[in-house]
Amino acid sequence: MSWYLIVLPLIAAGVAFAISSPTWRVRILATTAILHLVGVLAALGGWGMLPAGAWLGLDALGGWVLLVISVLFLVCALYAPAYLALRPDRDGRIFTGSLLSFLGLASLLAQSQHPGITWVAIETTTLATAPLIYFNHNRHSLEATWKYLLIGSVGIALALLGTLFIAYAANMGGVEEPLLYGRLMRDSALLSRPWLRAGFVLTLVGYGTKMGLAPMHTWKPDAYGETPGIVGALLAGGVTSCAFLALLRIYAVVAAAGEAPFARELLVGFGLLSMTWAMVFMVRQLDFKRLLAYSSVEHMGILVLGIGIGGNAAKFALFHLAANALVKSVLFLSAGNIHRSYASKQLPFVTGAIRRTPVSGWLFLLGFLAITGTPPFAPFISEFNIAYTALTTGHLWVGTAFLVLLGAIFLGMSDTVIKMVFGTPSAERVRTPYKDTFATTAPMIAALALVLVMGLWMPRPLQVMLQSAAVMVGGSDPASPSEREHARRAIDGGQR
Amino acid sequence: MIHDILITLTVLTNFTLVATSRVNKSIQVAAFQGVLLGLLPLTLGLGFHIHILLMAVAAVVVKGWFIPFLLRRALAKVHIHREVHPYIGYTVSLMLCALGTGMSIVLAHNLPLKPGGPFALFVPAALATLFTGFLLLVSRRKAITQVVGYLVLENGIYLFGLMLIGDMPLLVETGILLDLFVGIFVMGIVINHISVAFDSMDTRQLAELKD
Numbered sequence: 021m022s023w024y025l026i027v028l029p030l031i032a033a034g035v036a037f038a039i040s041s042p043t044w045r046v047r048i049l050a051t052t053a054i055l056h057l058v059g060v061l062a063a064l065g066g067w068g069m070l071p072a073g074a075w076l077g078l079d080a081l082g083g084w085v086l087l088v089i090s091v092l093f094l095v096c097a098l099y100a101p102a103y104l105a106l107r108p109d110r111d112g113r114i115f116t117g118s119l120l121s122f123l124g125l126a127s128l129l130a131q132s133q134h135p136g137i138t139w140v141a142i143e144t145t146t147l148a149t150a151p152l153i154y155f156n157h158n159r160h161s162l163e164a165t166w167k168y169l170l171i172g173s174v175g176i177a178l179a180l181l182g183t184l185f186i187a188y189a190a191n192m193g194g195v196e197e198p199l200l201y202g203r204l205m206r207d208s209a210l211l212s213r214p215w216l217r218a219g220f221v222l223t224l225v226g227y228g229t230k231m232g233l234a235p236m237h238t239w240k241p242d243a244y245g246e247t248p249g250i251v252g253a254l255l256a257g258g259v260t261s262c263a264f265l266a267l268l269r270i271y272a273v274v275a276a277a278g279e280a281p282f283a284r285e286l287l288v289g290f291g292l293l294s295m296t297w298a299m300v301f302m303v304r305q306l307d308f309k310r311l312l313a314y315s316s317v318e319h320m321g322i323l324v325l326g327i328g329i330g331g332n333a334a335k336f337a338l339f340h341l342a343a344n345a346l347v348k349s350v351l352f353l354s355a356g357n358i359h360r361s362y363a364s365k366q367l368p369f370v371t372g373a374i375r376r377t378p379v380s381g382w383l384f385l386l387g388f389l390a391i392t393g394t395p396p397f398a399p400f401i402s403e404f405n406i407a408y409t410a411l412t413t414g415h416l417w418v419g420t421a422f423l424v425l426l427g428a429i430f431l432g433m434s435d436t437v438i439k440m441v442f443g444t445p446s447a448e449r450v451r452t453p454y455k456d457t458f459a460t461t462a463p464m465i466a467a468l469a470l471v472l473v474m475g476l477w478m479p480r481p482l483q484v485m486l487q488s489a490a491v492m493v494g495g496s497d498p499a500s501p502s503e504r505e506h507a508r509r510a511i512d513g514g515q516r
Numbered sequence: 517m518i519h520d521i522l523i524t525l526t527v528l529t530n531f532t533l534v535a536t537s538r539v540n541k542s543i544q545v546a547a548f549q550g551v552l553l554g555l556l557p558l559t560l561g562l563g564f565h566i567h568i569l570l571m572a573v574a575a576v577v578v579k580g581w582f583i584p585f586l587l588r589r590a591l592a593k594v595h596i597h598r599e600v601h602p603y604i605g606y607t608v609s610l611m612l613c614a615l616g617t618g619m620s621i622v623l624a625h626n627l628p629l630k631p632g633g634p635f636a637l638f639v640p641a642a643l644a645t646l647f648t649g650f651l652l653l654v655s656r657r658k659a660i661t662q663v664v665g666y667l668v669l670e671n672g673i674y675l676f677g678l679m680l681i682g683d684m685p686l687l688v689e690t691g692i693l694l695d696l697f698v699g700i701f702v703m704g705i706v707i708n709h710i711s712v713a714f715d716s717m718d719t720r721q722l723a724e725l726k727d
Contacts, residue, residue: 136687140694147698154709162713163722166659166706173666173699174653180691181646181673187680187687192630197684214627242725301727310727 022063022078025086025127029056033120037113045116046101052120053097056127057090067485072202076131080488081272081338085265086130088342091470092257093123095349095463096250102459103250106360114151121148122258129262133200135183138266142179142230145262146172152251153243164239164246171239175229179266182222186270189215201269205495208277216274220283223270224290230263231320233290234297241301244313245365249356252309256316256352257345264323264341268493271327275495284328288418291325294318295425303432306367309359311436312351315391318429319344325422326406327493333409335490340402346471347399350387350464354380357461358440360454367436372445379456381441383464388437390471392430398474518559522552523637526675527617530648533668534609537598539660543587546664546671549645550579553671557678560634567685574693575674583667583700587660590704594711596658604655616647635679646672659707659719666699 032052036045063078064087070077078086100119104112122145129141146169154165190199193210204211229236244252274283298318305311319340326337357380358373359365374381390397393404403426410419445451478486491497529549536542554576557568604612620643627639649669653662673695677688710722 136691140690143694143698147702150702150706154706159713159721160725162706162709163725166710166719166722167725169703169706170653170662170666173695173703174650174669177666177669177673177695177699180695181676183691184673184677184680184688187684191680191683192628197687199684199687212628218627241727245725305727 022059022127022131025056025059025063026124026131028052028059029120029124029127033117033124036120037117040113042104042108042112045112046104049097049100049116049120052123053090053094056123057094060087060090064485068488070133073198073200075134075137075198075200076128077133078131079133079492080485081268081492082130082132082265084338084485084489085261085341086127088345089123089126089130089258089261092254092345092349092467093119095346095353095467096254098463098466099250099353099460102457103248103356106454107248110155110157115155118148118151119254122152122254126258126262129265133202134198135186135201135204135270136199138269139176139180139183142227142263142266143176145259146176146230149251149255149259152254153247155248155251156246161246164242167239168243171236172230175226175236177226178222178229179226182219182224182226182270185215185219185222186211186273188212189219201273202497204273205276205497208273208495211273211277213277213279216277217279217282220270220274220279221286224267224283224286227263227267227270228290228324231260231267231323232317233320233324234294234317237294237297237317237320240317241310241313244316244352245307245309249309249352249354249359252312252356253349253352256312256348260316260320261341261345264320267324268327272493272495275493277495280330280495284330287324287328288415289328291321291323291328292418292421292425294321295325295422295429299425299429299432302429303435305432305436307365308355308367308370308436308440309352309365311433312348312355315351315429315433316348318425319348319391322403322406322422325418326402329406329410329413329415329418330494331409331413333406333413334493335486336402336405336409338486338489338493340399340406343398343402343471343474344391346467346474347387347391347397350383350468350471351391353460353464354384354387357454357456358384361452362449363452364449367439369446369449370440371443373441376445376451377454377456379461379465383461383468385437385441386468388433390468392433393426396472396475398471401475519556519634520637522556522559523641523675526552526671527641527644530617530645530668531610531613533664534613534648534651534655535606537602537606539591539596539599539658540588542599542661542664543584543591546667547580547584549668549671550583551576553674553678554580556675557681560678562682565685567689568681571678571681571685571689574689578693578696579667579671583696586700586704587663590707590711591660596660599656599658599661602656604651609651609655612651613648616651617644620644620647633679638675638679642672642676644672645669645675648672657719659703659710659722662719663700663703663707666703670696670699 067083125145132138189212192212232240298314302314326333361377362370621640624639652665
């Protein structure tokens, strides 16, 4: 167990909240982010050696998600100093403190081996992120915060009920506390089926609300639209990944109990519904931050769809989690820069972004191409492989619908993006003093470069870990010798 | 037998909640429901173990006194008395609540119970209370009534949690107490911001963001 991954960010949050110097505050933020990433990389060496009966510890699945969140957080933390310098009017104290607390709680979630701790971690991440959404302290951000809290709390309450249902399923079968995931999966034959199924439906709806799956996504466009780009990046890549991980843990128990067919149908249904819903609202969407929010709904749909199809698609859904998080950071941060330069996020006012803010404009365009699945960026690999797996394993209709929706979303999104990026800046729109600088663009360039590298090559240890994580999601124990051998062969067989 | 009476009363308070238009009264009824549920663990014959006492005391104090106190204080600041023009009218709400209670009984019928416990009425009552809370949340306009709805939804989960309190006290306690704290406390802060920013608690004013 790596206590420091949880404790370090929380202590840093306390310090950042307590001190009054803004310079030192952002230094603490960046230093903590770097130390956290180093710590995660060091801890990942031991992902296969989680002792049985441990309540906290990094396994392949949690390790993969935490790695993604840590990298994403570093990108945001390196961007934050320049951003906060542009907003001296706002309280950086609560902002930095909330960011760092989120990192600590995400580390708790990734290491949690108990459904109760997982639930507590999700609940507290909601708490930590609510002040971030209220950062601008105006009527719109208040409305967004209220919706986020109310809808999010109901979702989390349902997830709690679902967790209790699963606990009752175990209780009926005579499985004693502590109900660690490992024990639930091992003794899955004893779990009461009706309660397990009902519990899965409730956790799917509950954590799905936090992820922003349609139709429980209604808080998302408002929250993402009204927050600074940096918070949008962290919500779209970090908070949603946390909720997805919580859902995957429960899915693994359900799959181990042999109820996967039932769960998969639901996941595929929610996936396609989310993509369709997002597509409808992305067409003629004039507000580019809301456009990104619907893109997030779409990609949450792709994640659960991949798990629902299963097999190789589940592995690429996990890969997509990383790809989506990194590309979303590029999109939200560059959108934030463009918003700042034009003092508007509405289409008729924002045109010719490439001329006014060349770097951010280009990054937004490239981010758009990456997220819609243009090769050679990473999302292409995952989207292609999910579609390929669907079509070759008998999910003919699902695979076809997936491809059609991807195409339609590309067209719908490109309309807004092209108008926004190209053309000439409207003369009436006063130019704000904001100009792209090294500090406001370099973190995004690094993130985009990483997306490109991920699309072309991945280090072998990470491939092994990803494969094991997918095996865990499927309900088996990746530590068993047969599964390890299988993973090795799958990777050597040329599959990525 | 006492626990069956307490649960029946809880389900009856659900109907009072959806039918009342006075905000003050709905807070009062929700507090009464909280006290009923708080006393429930003492009547289950589980003995007077520390966990059970803790849960009972915490529930009575928090649900029956502290949260209603916070809500009344918020109410006194903004001078509202009635929930005017809810999204779903009172008669329809009452009928929906009855329908939801009926459906909860059908749903609970399909979920097997551990034999021999005093829990026969728990699952249908928990689901019915959950549904009532959800109904209040979506059908009312005032932020404060929505929080009452959340409180009732939470009561439903608490009721279910009591079935596990003997065997898994820690999971149930942390879950329910934390959920309550977050829900009500944080929402209380936001309500305060809303009443300052808009000079009212009507969530209709929180409807500028849309597509």
